[in-house]
Amino acid sequence: MLVLSGGTGTPKLLLGLKELLKPEELSIVVNTAEDLWISGNYISPDIDSVVYTLADIIDLKKMWGIKGDKTLTHDFLIAMGIEEKLQVGDKDRAVHIFRSELLRRGVKLSHATQSLAESLGVKQRVVPMTDDIVSTVVSTPEGVMHFQEFWVGRKGLPEVSSLFFAGMDAALPCQAFLDILEKEDTILIGPSNPVTSIGPILALQGVRERLQDKKVVAMSPFIVNKPVSGPAAKFMRAMGIPPNDEGVHSMLGKVDLFIVDKKSNYNGDCRRMSTLMRTKRESCKVAKELLELISLA
Ligand code: GDP
Ligand code: FO1
Numbered sequence: 001m002l003v004l005s006g007g008t009g010t011p012k013l014l015l016g017l018k019e020l021l022k023p024e025e026l027s028i029v030v031n032t033a034e035d036l037w038i039s040g041n042y043i044s045p046d047i048d049s050v051v052y053t054l055a056d057i058i059d060l061k062k063m064w065g066i067k068g069d070k071t072l073t074h075d076f077l078i079a080m081g082i083e084e085k086l087q088v089g090d091k092d093r094a095v096h097i098f099r100s101e102l103l104r105r106g107v108k109l110s111h112a113t114q115s116l117a118e119s120l121g122v123k124q125r126v127v128p129m130t131d132d133i134v135s136t137v138v139s140t141p142e143g144v145m146h147f148q149e150f151w152v153g154r155k156g157l158p159e160v161s162s163l164f165f166a167g168m169d170a171a172l173p174c175q176a177f178l179d180i181l182e183k184e185d186t187i188l189i190g191p192s193n194p195v196t197s198i199g200p201i202l203a204l205q206g207v208r209e210r211l212q213d214k215k216v217v218a219m220s221p222f223i224v225n226k227p228v229s230g231p232a233a234k235f236m237r238a239m240g241i242p243p244n245d246e247g248v249h250s251m252l253g254k255v256d257l258f259i260v261d262k263k264s265n266y267n268g269d270c271r272r273m274s275t276l277m278r279t280k281r282e283s284c285k286v287a288k289e290l291l292e293l294i295s296l297a
Contacts, residue, residue, distance in 0.1 A: 001021065001025060001026060001027070001184060001186045001187075001188055002027050002028075002029060002180050002181065002184040002186070002187050002188070003017070003026065003027070003028045003029070003187075003188045003190055004028075004029055004187065004188070004189045004190060004192070004198055004201050004202075005028050005029070005030050005031065005046065005050055005190050005192060005197070006030075006031050006046050006190070006192030006193055006196070006197025006198065007030075007031070007034070007045050007046035007048075007049035007050070007063065007064060007192075007197070008049065008063045008064075008192070008229060008230065009190060009191035009192045009193070009221045009228065009229075009277075010028075010050075010190025010191060010192045010197075011049045011050055011053040011058065011063060012063065012191075012277040012283050013190050013191060013219065013277065013283060013286060013287055013290070014026075014028065014050065014053050014054065014190075015053055015277070015280055015283035015284070015287075016277070016280075016283035016284040016285070016286055016287025016288065017287045017290075017291075018053075018054055018124065019284055019287070020284070020287055020288060020291060021291075023123030023124045024123075026124045026125075027124065027125040027126075027127065027180045027184065028050055028054075028124060028125070028126050028127065029127050029128075029129055029177050029180065029201060030044075030046045030047045030050050030126060030127065030128055030129065031046045031129055031192070031196070031197045031198070031200050031201055032044055032046065032047065032109070032128045032129055032130060032134060032200075033129075033134045033135060033136040033147070033165055033196065033200035034046060034136060034147050034148060034196065034197075035133075035135070036085075036135075036146060036148055038084060038085060038086055038088065038096075039077065039082070039084055039088070039093075040100070041093065041096035041097055041099070041100040042096060042099055042100045042103055043086065043088070043096050044099070044109070044113075044128065045064055045148075046197065047113055047126065047128055048064070048065075048092065048095060049063055049064050050126055051095075051113075051116060051117050051120060051122055051126055052065075052066055052120075054117070054122040054123075054124050054126065055117075055120040055121055055122050057120070060280070065089045065092050066089055066091045066092050066095075069089030069090060069091045069092055070089065070090050071087055071088070071089055071090065072090055073088070073090050073093055074087055074088050074089070074090075074093075085148060085149065085152060085153055086148065086152055095116065095120075098115075098116055098119065099112050099113075099116055102115060108131040108174070109128045109130075109131050109174070110127055110128055110131050110174040110175070110176050110177075113126055113127065113128055114126070114127075114176075125176070125180065127174060127176040127177050127180065128174060128177075129173060129174070129177060129200060129201045129204060130171045130172060130173055130174050130177075130204060131172075131174045132167060132170065132171035132172060133167050133171075134165050134166065134167040134168050134171050134200055135147070135165070135166045135167060136163060136164075136165055136166075136196050136200065137163065137164055137165075137166050138150040138158075138160055138163050139160065139161045139162045139163065139164075140154075140158035140159055140160055140161065141158060141159055141161075142154070142158050145158075147196060150231075151230075151231060156231050156234070160231075160234055160235060160237075160238040161238060162238060162239075163195065163196070163235055163238065163239070165199070165200050165203060168200070168203055168204070171204060171205070172204065172205055173204045173205065173206065173207055177204075177207075178206075178210075181207075181210045181211075181214075184214070185214055185215055186214065186215045186217065186294065187211060187214045187215070187216050187217070188217045188218070188219070188290075188294075189216065189217070189218035189219070189252055189255070190219060191219040191220060191221040191228075191275060192221055193221060193227070193230055193231070193232040193235070194221070194232060194236070194247075194248045194251040194252060195232060195235040195236060195239065195251070196231070196232075196235060198251075198252065199251065202252070202253065208253055208254070211253075211254055212254060215256050215257070215294075215297070216252075216254055216255050216256050216257075217255070217256065217257040217259070217290075217293075217294055217297070218248075218249075218252050218255045218257070218258055218259065219259045219275055219290065220245045220248045220249075220258070220259065220260045220261065220264070220266075220275065221248065222243075222244055222245050222248055222260070222261070222264070223261040223263060223264070223275065223276060224261070224263045224264065224265075225243070225244045225245075225264075225265070226243075227243075228276070236251075244266070245258075245260045245264050245266035245268075245270075246266060246267075246268065249266075249268060256297065257271065257293065257294065257297045258270040258271070259271050259272075259273060259275065259290065259293065260272055260275070261273070261274065261275040261276065262274050262275075271293050273286070273289050273290070273293070274286065274289075
């Protein structure tokens with residue numbers, strides 16, 4: 001199975017899926033449109049959350065960073081007057097250095113990601129959506145800003161008039177993504193932000209076309225007309241899309257099996273189950289029920 005993922009909702013589901021599927025049965029293609037360089041290193045927050053989840057070292061409270069990590073370097077940089085936009089943990093920074101050293105030597109992001117995942121003992125295939133640079137840019141009354149500046153720097157507060165993916169026109173899905181698409185029949189769109197996590201993956205040249213002859217399963221990231229976390233509703237409103245399951249479905253396009261939370265008032269063709277994952281136990285329960293629904297469909 002190929003899973004399309006962002007950095008929070010889908011990793012919560014992967015926490016359960018990894019216990020139920022053999023590593024060779026699970027490949028993950030991850031959004032990279034929230035990536036950025038910080039203090040000389042390339043940070044790919046969604047890839048890192050997926051890799052840390054599969055390596056069992058994710059900080060489960062935040063769903064980013066490494067559990068038990070410290071921020072000695074970040075704190076000392078701040079004390080020296082260097083503003084670091086994200087609070088980067090020390091071990092997390094080591095991962096960024098590992099990746100950035102490879103990138104500086106001309107290694108592609110997809111190959112660097114594979115080395116990184118292997119070095120942390122991850123057996124599943126984790127692949128960035130592209131080796132090219134794509135950045136989510138948010139237009140606000142305060143100006144145009146990178147997604148991380150909007151979400152972390154400005155705490156998601158500014159009004160949003162529009163969003164765009166800078167670099168998307170020239171970007172291609174990476175070869176490993178295309179190879180997996182060729183091989184896998186079932187594609188699972190995880191419960192991730194449909195605008196900023198799934199949107200960029202589906203917007204890459206040729207991806208939507210390649211999904212036409214696949215069994216596409218999607219789990220909504222909304223529960224009772226609200227995202228569990230994050231700015232999905234604000235961004236959907238800015239795009240003129242209703243911030244609910246119907247809006248999510250309309251953004252995803254071809255979906256053969258749409259899974260919504262049992263409390264949803266969505267009227268279209270769907271399957272209902274509890275999709276809330278607050279603990280590893282809930283993640284396993286949701287993953288198990290999801291796999292049952294997929295095998296029945
Ligand atoms: P990001 O890269 O951090 O934005 O992460 P994602 O796009 O992967 O995840 C954000 C989305 O996950 C939000 O829209 C949330 O509503 C959704 N989400 C988070 N936790 C859950 C959960 O337990 N269940 C469901 N169904 N969605 C969730
Ligand atoms: N999110 C925050 O809200 N504050 C942070 O300081 C922060 C640091 C950070 C460092 C590494 C990393 O991989 C992710 C980090 N995040 C932080 C999360 C991340 O920036 C966003 O939540 C996601 O990109 C949203 O999709």
